[in-house]
Amino acid sequence: ECEAxxxxxxxxxxxxxxxxxxxxxxVKEERKPLQKV
Structure with a gap:
């Protein structure tokens, strides 16, 4: 279906x-450490 x-x-x-x-x-994007403010 998708291919057609x-x-x-x-x-x-x-x-x-x-x-x-x-x-x-x-997944890689979610694993980035949070930056400290």
């Missing part, structure tokens, strides 16, 4: 890779 709807025929494998990278970046 994509106008540039992006493969489902590529979409899943982007999702994994996004999740990794989200």
């Amino acid at each position: 709807a994509c106008p540039k025929e992006i493969s489902i494998d590529f979409i899943s890779q982007l999702n994994r990278e996004f999740l990794r970046a989200s």
